[in-house]
Amino acid sequence: MSEQPDVSAFCPKGDVLVIAEQILGDLQPVTLELLGAGRILADKMERNLKCLVLGHNLGDIPQKLIEAGADEVFVADDQELYLYRTLPYRRVVVDFLESLPEPPHTCLLGSTTTGRDLAPRISAHFETGLTADCTELDIGPYDHKNKVDPSKIGLYPNCLYAIRPSFGESLKARILGPWKNPQMATTRPGVMTPNKNEPGRKGKITSVPVNLQPDDYRLIVADTVREVAKGIKLTEADVIIGGGYGLGSADGFDLLKQLADVFENSAIGASRKVVDLGWIPYQHQVGQTGKTVRPKLYIACGISGAIQHRVGMSKSGLIIAINKDPDSPIFKFAHHGIVGDIYQIIPEMIKQFAEIQSGRGVKAVVGTH
């Protein structure tokens, strides 16, 4: 084994590839975010940004991907790809990557239930590195000196920096794997900034063959239920009162509605747990698998603040949390934390807020949190 490997061998040209995600013809926002992040990486290395989309009857989705920043879009269209299933999608992606004259430099997917299902299969097949749930991506040099494996020593000019929180978000880790392409990452929805949409932007659209094997049919989808939020304008509300399992029962939401009524343009949000329990319809769910909201004020009532809830609301202007457990994770990122029982705190809130509105209550200093 030579001490100084030829580093150029590790930095093949390779483009940046985004694997798009659509559910029942709905292009997922994370794809546009990935194209935003991918554009920056591709420009830094003077490479192209490519995008692979799988599905059936995709309509104007390929063109939309170009307008969102892709230079070339590869389309795998087949009725067997209408719904996401691990094995057929894996087959098409693997075949596609193997058909390329050289692997992409970087391959990005969304850190969604689909991306996190598919990406590890691809990475294991190609034995390439994969970093989960990134919140930042960059390209830069890396000088590897660790002698455990001499074949890896060297200065790598263009590495994917996959940056992600770890250990309950108390650390930020920069993870690299420049030794093998594609360098893979999934990115957390709602974090990267999409490109400005360029209507009429031109790019190449190429179709990709689909050759499924009998083994790919070992799982079928019997039913897909997506309850797209309509009717309530959770994403537009200025004030959201969020309710969680701490409410104790569905009736607790009556109290939350009274609190919401105190404010203008307000709405009720909920954790997944209470939605699953049937206390409130899915349309109210906030979080990774619900809505991402950014109200001016979010009052979290009896919500523990699990990561999947937090990613849907942590960008709210002012977060006030009520929880009887002082060690609850919600107090790690709320701006104001009230330790107490919802059923004592909220009635008092309603009372004092009403007093303020009638000009009688305490005068607050208007300022930032």
Place this chain on the structure above:
Amino acid sequence: MSAGLNIYVLVKQVPDTGSKAGLNPDGTIDRAKAKRMLNPFDRFALQAALHAKRTYGGKVTAISMGPPPAVEILLETLEHGVDEAYLLSDRRLAASDTLATAYALYKVLNFIGKPDLIFCGLQTTDGDTAQVGPQLAERLGLPQVTYCEDFHMEDGKVHARRIIEGGYQKVVAETPLLITVANSYHPLEYKSFRGAYRVRRLARDQEEMKKFIHTIDLDLVGADPDRTGLKGSPTIVAWTEKVGELGGSCVMHEGQSAHELIQEVILASALNQFLVPSSSTK
């Protein structure tokens, strides 16, 4: 189903995130000092595996890869009703990333038998990637159901409900199958009396214990050491940076009457701007 299902559950020992002990000043973990526990997500996987056994018959084997103290969590799984356990422990595994971990676990599974069902936790609290399960499924060439919230079996097939963005999906899959279990699955039940009794007995008899908790290494399972550990890992953590407690600036209000608490919050926060004077609308 004749002889019953061959069920595996993959569990990992992780640092106890609840306790601050064992955190280096730079925020990395001092694994020697940190308290340890069974990865909380794996409790759901364990529950699913035991449920499958109790409902459809068969045997549950727990597998873990980690340093020798990981025997603790394997004993814990036995207390809950797991039949047998394997610990893959080998210095050459140090610094394995998810790909190298999945490779090693794949070798273990090949070594001990043909699975019908493999249950993994959704993710670990230390690695936090949710990748090992699907990467293992890829190595084994199996279908997978990730984010599984519930399942039952019918005619030898698994009917499962899995989480997707904005809803859920119902799928039907053939076995052998790998399932990663979401934390919305049923919580782990209490230790069984029989399991706890069994572990207490085993603890007194090391020879007997070795029959049920097998400590194995890379050579025994025929794994290529170059494909594990730092060497076999395509990724490395180049550096970490402390971001401090999230937000870090929560102003706490506690220990007073509800009336006083709310007054305090109103005074301290920018809440007032949302409370339009009654003269406007409402």
